[in-house]
Amino acid sequence: MKKLILAGLLSVCSFSILADIAVIVNANNGNAIDQTEIKKIYLGKSKSFADGTKVNPVNQNGNNVADEFNDKVVGKSSSQLNAYWSKLVFTGKGTPPEKLDNDQAVIDFVSSNADSIGYIDSSKVTDSVKVIATF
Structure with missing residues (x-):
């Protein structure tokens, strides 16, 4: 019985990890923007x-959505991306994107700012934003 419960929990967790990311x-x-x-x-x-x-x-604060976006789209782990931005900030060559707490915060920001781009779990998309890519 314990093995069945554990297998069920692992299955549920794997679905959240494998969720699509909507830009x-x-x-x-x-x-129109490509990957x-x-x-x-x-970057x-x-x-x-x-x-x-x-x-x-805009980015999301270190969560599964951010980790998956960084891996699939940017091609860097979150720690690699933090190191990358630290170097640019230190040398005065860049400022990292603002970090928001969750999908809803990103949706609110993007829907309120015509020049913005963000990413969220694709299951959270609303009519107030436009999806330009899914990964």
């Missing part, structure tokens, strides 16, 4: 959307 922008944003451009934005190498509008990216 979102303001609902009025007409830009390469998203990665450049989150501070790109500062604007294709139409020239300044981009304002």
